[in-house]
Amino acid sequence: MPWWGKYRDFLIIGAVVLIILILMGVNFSGRTDIPGMEFISGTLIKPVSSALYELGGSFSNFVYSIRDIGNLKSENERLKILEEDYDDLKLQAEKLKQENERLKNLLAYKEANPHYDMIGAKVIGKSSGGWFNIFAIDVGKGSGIEEGMAVVTDKGLVGTVIEAYDQWSKVLSIIDENSSVSIRINRTRDNGILHGDVDLKVQGLARAVYLPMTSDVKPGDDVVTSGLGGVFPEGIYIGKVINVENSHGDLYKTVIIKPDADFQRLEDVLVIKTYNYKIDMGKVGGQ
Amino acid sequence: MRRYVIILLLLVLCFAIQTAILPFLSIYNISPDILLIFIAAFSILNGQWEGMIYGMIAGVLMDLFYSPVFGIYSIIYTTFGFFAGRISKNIFKENPFAALFFVIIGSVYKGIIILFIKILLSYKADIWMSFLALILPESVLNGIIIFLTYGYLIRLNNLALIKKNKTIF
Numbered sequence: 001m002p003w004w005g006k007y008r009d010f011l012i013i014g015a016v017v018l019i020i021l022i023l024m025g026v027n028f029s030g031r032t033d034i035p036g037m038e039f040i041s042g043t044l045i046k047p048v049s050s051a052l053y054e055l056g057g058s059f060s061n062f063v064y065s066i067r068d069i070g071n072l073k074s075e076n077e078r079l080k081i082l083e084e085d086y087d088d089l090k091l092q093a094e095k096l097k098q099e100n101e102r103l104k105n106l107l108a109y110k111e112a113n114p115h116y117d118m119i120g121a122k123v124i125g126k127s128s129g130g131w132f133n134i135f136a137i138d139v140g141k142g143s144g145i146e147e148g149m150a151v152v153t154d155k156g157l158v159g160t161v162i163e164a165y166d167q168w169s170k171v172l173s174i175i176d177e178n179s180s181v182s183i184r185i186n187r188t189r190d191n192g193i194l195h196g197d198v199d200l201k202v203q204g205l206a207r208a209v210y211l212p213m214t215s216d217v218k219p220g221d222d223v224v225t226s227g228l229g230g231v232f233p234e235g236i237y238i239g240k241v242i243n244v245e246n247s248h249g250d251l252y253k254t255v256i257i258k259p260d261a262d263f264q265r266l267e268d269v270l271v272i273k274t275y276n277y278k279i280d281m282g283k284v285g286g287q
Numbered sequence: 288m289r290r291y292v293i294i295l296l297l298l299v300l301c302f303a304i305q306t307a308i309l310p311f312l313s314i315y316n317i318s319p320d321i322l323l324i325f326i327a328a329f330s331i332l333n334g335q336w337e338g339m340i341y342g343m344i345a346g347v348l349m350d351l352f353y354s355p356v357f358g359i360y361s362i363i364y365t366t367f368g369f370f371a372g373r374i375s376k377n378i379f380k381e382n383p384f385a386a387l388f389f390v391i392i393g394s395v396y397k398g399i400i401i402l403f404i405k406i407l408l409s410y411k412a413d414i415w416m417s418f419l420a421l422i423l424p425e426s427v428l429n430g431i432i433i434f435l436t437y438g439y440l441i442r443l444n445n446l447a448l449i450k451k452n453k454t455i456f
Contacts, residue, residue, distance in 0.1 A: 020361045049303045052303045125310075127353035127354075131421065
């Protein structure tokens with residue numbers, strides 16, 4: 001037996017770890033496509049994960065509905081009253097329908113000058129545990145998705161695409177600690193940076209820093225993206241300020257923001273497609 | 288051969304459950320790591336090499352989909368699978384307390400490595416907060432699950448369908 005025979009097992013595991021570390025370094029310094037990976041992730045795993053994610057959603061609804069059985073009696077009473085209102089509403093609905101028809105025409109006019117081109121996507125999975133807030137969606141390069149695009153729901157901004165593959169993409173949500181979004185308080189026009197925070201993200205909150213000391217931001221103010229830096233379009237709604245932290249000695253104000261989107265139960269999202277406008281900082285004169 | 292195909296499918300199933308169903312059931316961002324549990328049990332029962340391979344498969348799956356940079360989960364699960372199999376060579380394998388020990392150590396190990404890599408990649412990471420809010424509850428949860436299910440996992444491992452007839456590792 002050669003001298004290293006005694007350590008053979010450890011040499012093998014050491015080699016394996018070394019290979020993973022090299023792959024990690026290659027991956028971190030610049031994305032390289034691992035052959036066959038697209039097939040495995042897109043064709044084999046995506047359908048399973050996608051189906052199970054829907055199952056998970058309905059399971060969670062089921063659990064919630066069981067909890068609601070106790071409320072059925074009062075619910076019934078309430079519904080009887082509602083039914084009387086129903087006839088009135090029916091008339092109103094007819095009226096609104098016509099109004100809707102008119103507004104649609106207006107909208108068609110507005111859509112002649114489109115702001116953003118959006119594409120719908122379904123969430124197919126989420127990182128478990130609290131380590132990383134990353135989720136996967138079922139559209140990718142094949143549908144024109146690229147890295148850096150903003151992901152929104154009807155409630156507002158939820159994240160940004162960090163990696164795009166042919167049939168799916170990886171999205172970093174805005175409450176992750178590694179995510180930074182340039183924001184603006186809509187009423188006072190103050191700019192700041194929204195960061196995720198380890199202990200706040202559990203409650204679905206995030207923290208915005210670098211707001212000027214002179215700002216009179218108050219709880220309840222609306223927060224939108226500022227468009228600075230060119231990653232996100234301007235004016236996407238994020239959420240509301242719920243708390244202003246103002247300690248002595250700070251050079252800037254810090255506020256706690258509650259995004260409107262429910263990061264625990266994301267199902268359908270929209271990706272803003274056309275806006276992929278990256279400023280080349282080298283040309284502008286920065287670093 | 289059939290044994291390894293079935294175990295691979297089980298791993299993919301565990302992965303899908305962990306990332307598609309458990310997030311809906313998690314409270315305060317804490318959900319059990321059933322891949323770690325699966326690797327621990329199969330590594331203790333089948334030895335270091337199988338543990339290493341299963342760990343590698345699970346780690347690559349997690350890395351492809353849900354980690355910011357490739358390799359975090361691969362390193363954790365591969366080394367965990369290997370050392371769980373190696374250290375448990377000389378112990379009584381059917382004892383659930385042994386599995387409990389390995390799973391709790393493994394959860395803490397996973398937490399420490401992720402924290403270490405996060406700091407290395409200049410993420411913001413609050414060490415004490417991570418210990419209290421993530422590592423501790425997850426270890427306890429994983430421990431409870433392996434303690435309750437270890438008997439079934441042993442039976443699963445001994446099923447005629449996936450029983451090992453000759454060693455290739």
